[in-house]
Amino acid sequence: MKLYDYKQAPNPRRVRMFMAEKGIEVETVQIDLMQGEQFSENFRKINPLCEVPLLQLDDGRCISQVNAICLYLEGIYPDKPLFGRNPLERALVESHNHQIQLNGILAVAEAFRNSSPKFKNRAITSPHNYAQIPELAERGLVQLDNLFADLEAHFANSQYMVGDYFSVADITAFVTIKFAKWVEKTIPENCANLQRWCDQISDRPSAKA
């Protein structure tokens, strides 16, 4: 297996953290997104979506999208499950993970891609071009304020995203918080519970992945 990766980007980092948690090591290939390598003819052939992360299996077949890659790895390395240990837990992990993707990762991406001059006409991660919408960048920042407040309330009563069970939803939330620095958003001072959770995840060896 080979992971097409870009060290600086948040979505590949989610896969790397997931692998670190499970002790999985694979060859990685860096695709320099800032230099537009994802649009090269060679890379487009293996991923028409023109994005990383991408997992290439030994037989050449490819899996794109963070959760799909992690789900595959969970299937072939079932020890230390991170997607839930029973149907209800799996559902709660999926629910929180999806929420954080929509209101977290996507909000930061919208704030960043709709304001950075480097992303002119590249407002969406997609093989298609889309113009920037400045109001969307502003809205992303407001969504992050709301997310911080919602997470603060959540962690007042919960150790992790899903009770006392560390899962992919925590990885997504943690990477979101780190990614938010790209748009100069950090955990507000009045969010002690969110900060406690974040410090706890930072202490895990996988946080360095």
Added chain:
Amino acid sequence: MKLYDYKQAPNPRRVRMFMAEKGIEVETVQIDLMQGEQFSENFRKINPLCEVPLLQLDDGRCISQVNAICLYLEGIYPDKPLFGRNPLERALVESHNHQIQLNGILAVAEAFRNSSPKFKNRAITSPHNYAQIPELAERGLVQLDNLFADLEAHFANSQYMVGDYFSVADITAFVTIKFAKWVEKTIPENCANLQRWCDQISDRPSAKA
């Protein structure tokens, strides 16, 4: 179990189609989204996200978000799996399903919610208010044109979203196509393969759910 539902809305329909495919029957409670019933004190108590679908278990615990609900049902009713039958298939289903949610369901929602006078300050499905952004409505329509073209290319070489295996990704894509009518987008005449796939899904009894 009890499904909080709204007959007209696309996301509850995805759950109903999923249940129909698996032969699952549960009590449903209609929450009239057009009348704002999702913001009532009573409903907010069981779903702080103020949205349907919501699945309430017999012990009172609740699962929100379409995929989370379907994943739970897949776990307790494993016959006729719709999330994939092995790790690779599960990954491919997740990958396609996620893509269609982002570029399909979300694109129609953005086109609709950012243009309809009824959704002033309700541009995002969320307990928080967000102002409409007219450019986002326009962008949603362009995304749908690109989605139709991408799906046409996909179905030229594939019976379903994932090879010859009918899955939740097909349900999501089918409901997206139907939802697109809300913003007056229908399958273009030059998309014969997409139309063939859509007719095939329309013929399934679950399409009436």
